[in-house]
Structures are given as structure tokens and as C-alpha cells.
Amino acid sequence: xxxxxxxxxxxxxxxxxxxxxxxxxxxxxxxxxxxxxxxxxxxxxxxxxxxxxxxxxxxxxxxxxxxxxxxxxxxxxxxxxxxxxxxxxxxxxxxxxxxxxxxxxxxxxxxxxxxxxxxxxxxxxxxxxxxxxxxxxxxxxxxxxxxxxxxxxxxxxxxxxxxxxxxxxxxxxxxxxxxxxxxxxxxxxxxxxxxxxxxxxxxxxxxxxxxxxxxxxxxxxxxxxxxxxxxxxxxxxxxxxxxxxxxxxxxxxxxxxxxx
Ligand code: CAA
Numbered sequence: 001x002x003x004x005x006x007x008x009x010x011x012x013x014x015x016x017x018x019x020x021x022x023x024x025x026x027x028x029x030x031x032x033x034x035x036x037x038x039x040x041x042x043x044x045x046x047x048x049x050x051x052x053x054x055x056x057x058x059x060x061x062x063x064x065x066x067x068x069x070x071x072x073x074x075x076x077x078x079x080x081x082x083x084x085x086x087x088x089x090x091x092x093x094x095x096x097x098x099x100x101x102x103x104x105x106x107x108x109x110x111x112x113x114x115x116x117x118x119x120x121x122x123x124x125x126x127x128x129x130x131x132x133x134x135x136x137x138x139x140x141x142x143x144x145x146x147x148x149x150x151x152x153x154x155x156x157x158x159x160x161x162x163x164x165x166x167x168x169x170x171x172x173x174x175x176x177x178x179x180x181x182x183x184x185x186x187x188x189x190x191x192x193x194x195x196x197x198x199x200x201x202x203x204x205x206x207x208x209x210x211x212x213x214x215x216x217x218x219x220x221x222x223x224x225x226x227x228x229x230x231x232x233x234x235x236x237x238x239x240x241x242x243x244x245x246x247x248x249x250x251x252x253x254x255x256x257x258x259x260x
Pocket of ligand 1: 023024025027028064065066067068069085107109110111112114133134137140141142143145
């Protein structure tokens with residue numbers, strides 16, 4: 001598959017996807033969306049690929065938002081009739097059942113912050129900056145920022161970020177639980193790939209199941225989430241990897257996973 005606005009590499013069982021429009025600070029236009037949908041679908045479909053990392057090219061930005069030049073030409077009816085922004089969640093988030101990490105290497109603003117928050121977790125460089133500056137353009141978040149940022153950092157901080165458009169640096173993002181950890185800029189990719197490699201070494205079906213369970217905490221009541229957790233546990237208990245994982249522990253050796 002040839003991509004125009006991203007690059008995709010496979011490093012053993014880890015897929016590395018890089019947003020590649022550095023001249024526009026990796027702004028997210030329709031071509032980026034089309035490429036990302038294809039890249040995530042390929043990652044999901046490839047049984048040999050077990051974790052993915054998404055990052056931005058260049059030293060400055062993960063992604064500085066949805067492409068303002070592209071959006072400036074659209075009318076309200078275009079946004080509404082095309083259900084603009086819907087595929088980011090319906091085609092990427094919902095269809096990617098395997099884990100993926102956002103490695104945020106600089107500005108993650110507007111749609112860029114929202115794309116990072118679609119990942120299962122974020123690792124940030126100490127140069128990362130997060131924000132939802134859409135209000136300054138007379139609009140508001142459109143790819144999930146008002147919902148995912150609020151769930152991640154709580155109402156007060158999310159409200160302030162959306163109402164002022166201010167940026168949050170990496171240290172504040174870590175304190176606010178938006179990112180799992182901050183690492184020196186030069187080591188970001190290595191750290192993200194190392195974490196992805198650890199995830200890729202886990203039993204693949206259990207990996208999907210763990211992701212599904214944690215996500216359920218945001219979309220169900222506690223009782224519903226607990227029932228779902230128990231049912232998934234019970235399903236995993238019937239897997240070959242459960243038998244192998246427990247035998248390997250008892251026999252003091254590494255497990256050999258079948259993914260079933
Ligand atoms: N869309 C299109 N192009 C963008 C862009 C964006 N979101 N962000 C940056 N660029 C382009 C600039 O136009 C510029 O291109 P030219 O060289 O052709 O002029 C190039 O990237 C470099 O940008 P700057 O010269 O502005 O770089 P800077 O270092 O001075 O500033 C910045 C960096 C503070 C991130 C600034 O670029 C900026 O404020 N960008 C816009 C951020 C923003 O508002 N994002 C939200 C977009 S709306 C959205 O995302 C809606 C949604 O919820 C989905």
C-alpha cells in the first residue's frame with residue numbers, strides 16, 4: 001500500500017505510523033484521514049502485528065490540528081451532510097481492537113490533541129504541548145476533544161482549556177493524567193517502541209480483551225462494566241493461551257502464544 005501523507009513501517013510485531021506533512025505541522029486533512037484509515041485497517045488485519053505507535057514527523061509537531069485551510073472552504077452544510085470528523089472515531093477508534101500508543105513529539109492541538117486521545121495511551125516528549133484552541137477560530141472541538149479531554153483531565157481543566165484555547169505543557173499533561181509519562185524528546189520514539197514491544201509480547205487475545213475492558217469503564221455503569229469484565233475473563237479462561245500462560249508460570253519459562 002502506498003501512502004501520501006503518512007509513512008508506515010513494521011518493526012517486528014510493532015507497526016510504526018508517522019504523520020508526514022511536516023511543512024503543515026502534520027495538520028490533518030482528508031488525505032491523512034484516508035491514509036490513516038487504511039494503515040490502521042492493515043494493522044488490525046495483520047495477525048503478525050500486535051501493537052502500533054502513532055507519531056508525527058519533524059521536530060515540532062505531532063499534529064497542529066485539523067487542516068484549517070481545507071476547513072475554511074467548507075460550508076456548514078458540507079460539515080453536516082458529510083458528518084465531517086465521524087470517520088475518525090467510527091473507522092479508526094472503533095475498528096482498531098488491537099492496542100496503539102500515541103507518541104506525542106510536539107504540538108498536539110485541536111484535532112491533533114483529539115487524535116492523540118483516541119490512542120489507548122499517550123507517551124509525551126518533554127517538548128509536547130496539548131490544547132484545544134478551536135474557540136480562537138470561532139468553532140469548538142469536533143473530533144472528540146470536549147468529551148475525551150474532559151474524561152481524561154476532569155471538567156475544570158477541560159473547560160478552561162476549551163474556553164481559553166491555552167496550551168498545556170508535557171509536565172502539566174502528566175500531572176493531569178492526560179499522558180502516561182513524559183520522556184526526553186530524543187528518546188521518545190525509542191521509549192514508545194519499547195513499550196509497544198512489551199505489549200506485543202503479551203498473549204494477543206488477552207491484549208484485545210484488556211483493552212476492551214478498560215474502555216468499557218468509560219461507556220457503562222460500574223455494574224455493567226463488572227459483568228463485562230467477568231464474562232471476558234471467563235472467555236479468556238477457555239483460551240489456549242490461558243493454559244499455556246499458567247503452565248509457563250508454573251514451569252518457570254516464557255509463554256509461547258497462539259493468540260487463541
Ligand atoms: N491547518 C493547516 N495548516 C497549519 C495548521 C493547521 N491546523 N497548523 C499549522 N499549519 C501550517 C501553517 O499555516 C504554516 O504553513 P505556511 O508555512 O504555509 O504558512 C505551517 O503549518 C507552520 O505553522 P506556523 O508558521 O504557524 O508555525 P508557528 O511555529 O509559528 O506556530 C502553531 C505553531 C502555534 C501550532 C500554529 O501553527 C497554530 O496555531 N496552528 C493552528 C492550531 C489550531 O488552531 N489547531 C486547531 C485546528 S481546528 C481543529 O482541529 C478542529 C477539530 O477539533 C477537529
